[in-house]
Amino acid sequence: MPNGKQVTLRQIRDGQSSIVIQIQGGHGLISRLNALGIRPGQRITKVSSTPMRGPITIKIGNAQVAIGFGMANKIIVEPIEAGNGK
Amino acid sequence: MKILLMGNPNVGKSVVFSRLTGVRVIASNYPGTTVSYTHGLMKLGEERAEVIDVPGTYTLEPTTKAEEVALQMLGTGDMVVNVVNATNLERDLYLTLQLLERNIPAVVALNMWDDTEHRGIHIDLDKLRQLLGVPVIPTVATTGQGIKDLVESIPKATTPKAPPRSRDERWAVIGNIVDQVQYITHRHHTWLERMEDASAKPAGGIILAIAVLGGSFLAVRFIGESLISYVLNPLFDKLWAPVILRLSSFLGGDGLLHNILIGKIIGGEVNFIESFGLLTTGLYVPLL
Numbered sequence: 001m002p003n004g005k006q007v008t009l010r011q012i013r014d015g016q017s018s019i020v021i022q023i024q025g026g027h028g029l030i031s032r033l034n035a036l037g038i039r040p041g042q043r044i045t046k047v048s049s050t051p052m053r054g055p056i057t058i059k060i061g062n063a064q065v066a067i068g069f070g071m072a073n074k075i076i077v078e079p080i081e082a083g084n085g086k
Numbered sequence: 087m088k089i090l091l092m093g094n095p096n097v098g099k100s101v102v103f104s105r106l107t108g109v110r111v112i113a114s115n116y117p118g119t120t121v122s123y124t125h126g127l128m129k130l131g132e133e134r135a136e137v138i139d140v141p142g143t144y145t146l147e148p149t150t151k152a153e154e155v156a157l158q159m160l161g162t163g164d165m166v167v168n169v170v171n172a173t174n175l176e177r178d179l180y181l182t183l184q185l186l187e188r189n190i191p192a193v194v195a196l197n198m199w200d201d202t203e204h205r206g207i208h209i210d211l212d213k214l215r216q217l218l219g220v221p222v223i224p225t226v227a228t229t230g231q232g233i234k235d236l237v238e239s240i241p242k243a244t245t246p247k248a249p250p251r252s253r254d255e256r257w258a259v260i261g262n263i264v265d266q267v268q269y270i271t272h273r274h275h276t277w278l279e280r281m282e283d284a285s286a287k288p289a290g291g292i293i294l295a296i297a298v299l300g301g302s303f304l305a306v307r308f309i310g311e312s313l314i315s316y317v318l319n320p321l322f323d324k325l326w327a328p329v330i331l332r333l334s335s336f337l338g339g340d341g342l343l344h345n346i347l348i349g350k351i352i353g354g355e356v357n358f359i360e361s362f363g364l365l366t367t368g369l370y371v372p373l374l
Contacts, residue, residue, distance in 0.1 A: 028149060031145070031253075032144075032149035034145070034253055035144035035145035035147070035149060035180065035181075036144055036177070037176065037177040037180070039257070060177065061174050061176050061177055062171075062173045062205070063096075063171070063174045063177060
């Protein structure tokens with residue numbers, strides 16, 4: 001179950017799954033992420049992150065996409081507790 | 087006729103393109119390999135059709151430069167072959183729906199079809215055809231499977247009368263379609279599939295590569311050594327040596343020609359290593 005804690009995508013650790021709550025960005029960003037399938041209510045998994053404000057890889061459905069650090073910072077997610085089904 | 091190959095990034099459009107036209111384009115396992123477009127010709131019955139490999143796009147509301155290019159090109163085509171990653175229907179159908187709203191004849195190629203089986207994804211093709219209203223062809227572009235069907239389906243492309251939808255409506259429609267056509271079962275991977283998975287990852291790939299190289303080295307050595315000891319050596323000793331000896335006595339056991347061809351006869355026998363003649367050591371050393 002989501003534990004009610006809302007954080008940005010960059011704050012969660014690698015391998016953590018979470019539900020997208022909100023995208024704090026302008027129209028352009030929302031539409032870009034929407035096209036990637038990243039929209040509120042979707043479940044995404046952070047696959048890896050890169051040091052030095054590098055891109056963050058996330059898994060959505062069966063695809064992996066890399067998004068910029070800035071973008072990840074604008075995606076508000078609610079982590080799903082580990083052990084709660086994959 | 088102008089055929090546009092459209093689809094999300096990294097679904098295999100360029101490989102489909104190569105298969106259709108025979109033109110080699112650089113395809114790699116990264117999204118966004120095709121930034122500018124490539125075009126080629128293919129035979130369609132009697133006609134020649136122009137095929138354009140459009141850069142990958144997630145949406146027709148352009149959000150990047152490559153997507154703007156894709157959108158502009160859409161206006162110039164006569165029909166669209168929408169390449170879809172069959173293992174990721176939900177996301178890829180978003181573009182498909184947008185294309186269908188454009189009232190342009192379309193065919194959907196469900197690429198990476200082999201991977202769906204592997205992942206335990208089952209897709210009801212007839213249902214999908216019915217819901218989308220266009221031909222849907224499963225393909226595996228990397229092996230060429232389904233490409234013939236795809237070519238045959240191009241003249242049968244249909245223009246579904248899809249009403250323009252808003253973003254949320256599209257996702258709702260997609261959710262509905264995916265619920266109806268796709269179900270996922272858990273299945274155990276066969277060892278072959280495990281090997282395939284391992285070979286595609288750096289660590290497993292290196293180990294497999296070393297194993298294959300080592301294996302082929304051992305195989306070559308084994309084959310070579312068996313050939314020498316069981317085939318070539320007996321052949322030289324049993325068949326060739328008597329011929330040489332006869333030739334030697336025919337030439338009188340000495341002389342210029344004898345020395346060139348046979349060399350020295352050591353202890354009444356031919357020594358293939360030390361005789362130093364064209365027909366003795368000259369044959370034996372290069373062969374063995």
